[in-house]
Amino acid sequence: MIEKNMMSTDAFVRNLYTDLHERIEHYEKEESDTKKMGIVDVVPELAIIGVISAFLLFVIF
Amino acid sequence: MSKENSAISKDVAFGFLPAQKSDRVFGFWDLVLIQVGIGISCICILVGGYTGMLLSAKEAIASILFGNALPFLLIAPIILLFARYGVDTFIGFRSALGYLGSNIFYFIFMFLTIGYMSIAFFMAGQALVKIASVAGLPEFFTSRTTGAPFFAIIIFAIVFFITFQGPLVMRKFNLLGVPAILLMTLGLIALLMFGQGLDKIFSLSPAESYEDHARSMITALEINIGLGFSWLPYLGQYSRLAKSEKSAFKAGFFSYGIIVNVAVILGALAALVVASLDPTDWMFAIGGTWIGIIGLLLLTLGNITAGTFLMYSQAISFKTVFPKKSWSVAMATAIPTVLLLLSASFYDAFGSFITVISYIMAIFGGIVISDFFFVKKQKVSIRDLYDTNGSYYYWKGVNPSAIVSFIVGTAVYWSLYNPVLDTSSSLFYYISAGIPAYFAAGICYYISAKYFFSYSVDRDTSKSSLPSKSNNAV
Numbered sequence: 001m002i003e004k005n006m007m008s009t010d011a012f013v014r015n016l017y018t019d020l021h022e023r024i025e026h027y028e029k030e031e032s033d034t035k036k037m038g039i040v041d042v043v044p045e046l047a048i049i050g051v052i053s054a055f056l057l058f059v060i061f
Numbered sequence: 062m063s064k065e066n067s068a069i070s071k072d073v074a075f076g077f078l079p080a081q082k083s084d085r086v087f088g089f090w091d092l093v094l095i096q097v098g099i100g101i102s103c104i105c106i107l108v109g110g111y112t113g114m115l116l117s118a119k120e121a122i123a124s125i126l127f128g129n130a131l132p133f134l135l136i137a138p139i140i141l142l143f144a145r146y147g148v149d150t151f152i153g154f155r156s157a158l159g160y161l162g163s164n165i166f167y168f169i170f171m172f173l174t175i176g177y178m179s180i181a182f183f184m185a186g187q188a189l190v191k192i193a194s195v196a197g198l199p200e201f202f203t204s205r206t207t208g209a210p211f212f213a214i215i216i217f218a219i220v221f222f223i224t225f226q227g228p229l230v231m232r233k234f235n236l237l238g239v240p241a242i243l244l245m246t247l248g249l250i251a252l253l254m255f256g257q258g259l260d261k262i263f264s265l266s267p268a269e270s271y272e273d274h275a276r277s278m279i280t281a282l283e284i285n286i287g288l289g290f291s292w293l294p295y296l297g298q299y300s301r302l303a304k305s306e307k308s309a310f311k312a313g314f315f316s317y318g319i320i321v322n323v324a325v326i327l328g329a330l331a332a333l334v335v336a337s338l339d340p341t342d343w344m345f346a347i348g349g350t351w352i353g354i355i356g357l358l359l360l361t362l363g364n365i366t367a368g369t370f371l372m373y374s375q376a377i378s379f380k381t382v383f384p385k386k387s388w389s390v391a392m393a394t395a396i397p398t399v400l401l402l403l404s405a406s407f408y409d410a411f412g413s414f415i416t417v418i419s420y421i422m423a424i425f426g427g428i429v430i431s432d433f434f435f436v437k438k439q440k441v442s443i444r445d446l447y448d449t450n451g452s453y454y455y456w457k458g459v460n461p462s463a464i465v466s467f468i469v470g471t472a473v474y475w476s477l478y479n480p481v482l483d484t485s486s487s488l489f490y491y492i493s494a495g496i497p498a499y500f501a502a503g504i505c506y507y508i509s510a511k512y513f514f515s516y517s518v519d520r521d522t523s524k525s526s527l528p529s530k531s532n533n534a535v
Binding site: 028 | 070073074078081127130131134137145278305307310311384443447448449450451
């Protein structure tokens with residue numbers, strides 16, 4: 001489907017899918033450029049949820 | 062090609078293509094500023110208003126914080142999909158929903174956005190009705206039944222005109238609109254803190270609580286849970302441009318899960334003081350005539366800005382999903398909003414609307430999290446996300462596991478709570494409805510994708526980052 005759209009008569013579609021093809025090829029060779037996130041990184045958010053939950057329970061009971 | 066059309070084409074290409082290294086420019090604070098600017102809107106203030114009509118200040122603050130932060134934390138991990146692959150929401154969700162399934166999700170997003178736009182425009186219409194009353198205009202303009210729809214439709218036309226021009230005109234207008242809503246929010250906070258005093262506010266009782274206090278608490282919680290889950294379709298927009306997955310995740314959590322709650326809490330406190338959930342009623346009651354008029358003008362400007370953001374977001378997402386369609390067709394998707402502006406019925410049913418959104422987004426949230434983390438093990442093929450004949454074709458373009466999970470999630474939600482009739486089961490008092498529906502859909506999706514509708518792309522996850530053409534179910 002990507003290759004088919006690269007042959008489109010519509011210049012916008014043709015350029016869009018040609019650019020897409022190049023980016024996908026680059027991604028498949030290089031993998032993602034972004035730094036990956038680990039489970040340890042979620043600890044502060046879990047702690048915040050813990051505090052908020054405790055506050056809710058305090059208000060209810 | 063005109064300058065404006067060129068800017069729209071650039072935005073479409075930018076939204077459609079996977080972000081490359083040079084596009085990933087946003088750090089934590091950049092993302093927080095952008096997402097808070099978008100997130101703080103009349104919708105948050107109105108959710109706060111509903112909460113303040115049901116609960117006291119302390120209870121309202123607790124239920125707002127919990128109701129927004131927890132559901133958001135449940136859906137926030139999907140931000141990693143967008144940040145890692147650099148794709149927008151409707152392209153990223155193809156791995157879980159299928160190509161056609163993701164397009165169907167776009168139309169649900171459209172329904173949500175049309176609902177949000179109509180709330181923003183009708184609220185602005187009501188603000189102008191109040192100003193018309195002070196100005197002594199004829200009854201047609203000062204009546205809620207005729208004046209509010211009249212002004213709301215005019216505002217829709219203005220927003221349509223601004224948005225149709227494309228991002229260059231919009232960005233100029235946003236330089237006025239975003240500060241307007243922030244100024245109004247800060248002004249209301251100052252008036253409440255110094256004009257009324259926190260001691261007085263914390264001693265007030267809610268105006269329209271249920272006879273059963275537990276029912277008030279859980280209903281307010283469910284409305285806030287709805288707001289928390291409702292951010293799901295918006296998560297891909299900026300996360301994909303983050304420098305790292307961690308900054309995208311944390312910025313999403315702090316902006317949509319925590320900071321926007323300032324506006325929700327403001328709405329709750331104002332509703333407690335004025336005993337009305339409608340922000341247009343608060344301005345004169347809290348600020349007096351002149352400050353009230355300024356507040357209403359800022360509210361109108363803020364709602365016009367919110368409308369341009371929502372309308373543009375809907376049209377540009379349409380072009381991302383259907384890149385071959387024209388900009389006029391994309392803009393035409395906003396026109397059904399007018400039907401909801403003809404009377405106050407939809408505006409007055411906002412509580413039901415946000416809980417219906419809660420039900421839908423909670424289920425989709427459970428499905429996409431289950432798919433990306435537990436079925437696909439965080440590995441999707443970027444080529445297959447874009448190749449609409451690729452591995453995520455499933456059955457006729459829709460993933461059967463997503464259909465089954467949607468049905469199961471729907472059964473769980475509606476057996477616990479009926480948001481249209483506002484009736485509930487006894488279990489709703491203990492577990493709410495949106496959060497159990499999220500878990501039911503997620504668990505069901507995992508079981509279905511692993512054991513019932515098990516496609517090759519779900520079985521062989523170690524190879525799924527490579528291109529694959531096989532999509533046969535077991």
